[in-house]
């Protein structure tokens with residue numbers, strides 16, 4: 001973490017009920033700095049000097065890590081073999097690319113930032129790879145990880161051996177929580193989309209004191225141009241987006257092959273009839289009939305845009321659509337790696353992410369998110385109407401049971 005100091009005039013220091021400091025503009029009482037970023041404040045004449053945290057070094061490492069992991073995934077997606085896909089104990093699919101991506105991200109972050117206090121909360125673990133029947137899969141993963149690291153030039157000087165790769169994967173067993181810094185990784189979000197040749201994302205976030213402070217989303221198959229003008233027949237279309245956000249600094253998008261970043265914003269639409277909405281491609285992941293009821297109550301005219309993974313958060317952050325609805329089937333518990341990076345990418349682009357009751361998501365509770373019913377995402381203007389439509393739809397559904 002680095003410190004940046006800057007000065008502001010016309011500001012008021014407040015402390016909240018937890019004694020956390022915040023800096024508000026005297027003019028309009030809007031926050032000048034988020035709570036988590038205010039460290040020390042010094043008054044001289046009429047000017048306040050503020051020391052704030054900067055995560056620039058972590059952001060650069062995270063962008064490298066996610067881009068390199070995306071390279072590994074793209075390579076696998078092109079020549080996916082039946083032997084590369086396994087089933088986990090919950091019946092969900094996992095591939096050599098999920099494991100390989102997790103190992104690459106862990107290795108790159110530790111090489112860039114040191115391993116002394118490294119903590120990673122990630123989806124995969126090496127349990128199945130350590131079994132006799134996992135040996136061939138593990139051999140493929142080691143090969144892929146070494147090829148990918150070597151392809152970059154910076155990280156591939158010495159090849160990694162079996163125990164190094166297993167340890168890199170298992171570094172993701174951290175429980176996270178409300179104190180300290182923890183990386184949060186979904187090495188392939190949307191594995192089913194990945195297997196179909198559709199959308200998926202490498203989603204990497206950083207928690208500091210329970211708050212998401214960095215979010216990086218690599219979306220190798222997402223068109224660089226808006227999905228609103230997307231032509232699926234156009235095979236010349238450029239794809240491969242890297243979205244990134246640092247708390248307090250906005251959201252940017254660049255191409256995965258390294259174009260200049262552009263700042264992105266959610267749509268400023270205020271008429272729900274003109275909104276389009278995203279939801280899971282997989283009906284097993286989100287209740288399509290409930291989102292269609294919500295959309296009907298809002299007056300949305302466009303059909304749902306169904307795509308896999310946190311690519312939905314990326315697309316929403318640049319205004320491709322206005323709403324994202326996610327209502328998993330009963331009993332499913334959301335994990336923090338499925339939303340941490342996407343949440344910040346949308347929030348820093350001006351959007352709002354909440355549970356179905358309008359509560360903010362709490363990433364400080366460990367590996368799971370405890371939330372009410374589902375997750376809804378939109379801009380500030382549409383949120384009140386969306387919350388009402390969600391509430392009415394949930395009530396209607398409950399009374400029809």
Ligand SMILES: Nc1ncnc2c1ncn2[C@@H]1O[C@H](COP(=O)(O)O)[C@@H](O)[C@H]1OP(=O)(O)O
Pocket residue numbers: 092123186188189190191192193279280281282284285286307308309310328329332338
């Ligand atoms: N039964 C389920 N219900 C909801 N989400 C699920 C379920 N099984 C897996 N997921 C996760 O949902 C996310 C993708 O949702 P979607 O693509 O529909 O937006 C992924 O994180 C996926 O895991 P994974 O990371 O293993 O792909």
Ligand SMILES: [Mg+2]
Pocket residue numbers: 092093094123191
């Ligand atoms: Mg999975």
Ligand SMILES: [Mg+2]
Pocket residue numbers: 186188189190337338
């Ligand atoms: Mg996931």
Ligand SMILES: [Mg+2]
Pocket residue numbers: 098123186187188189190191
């Ligand atoms: Mg995953």
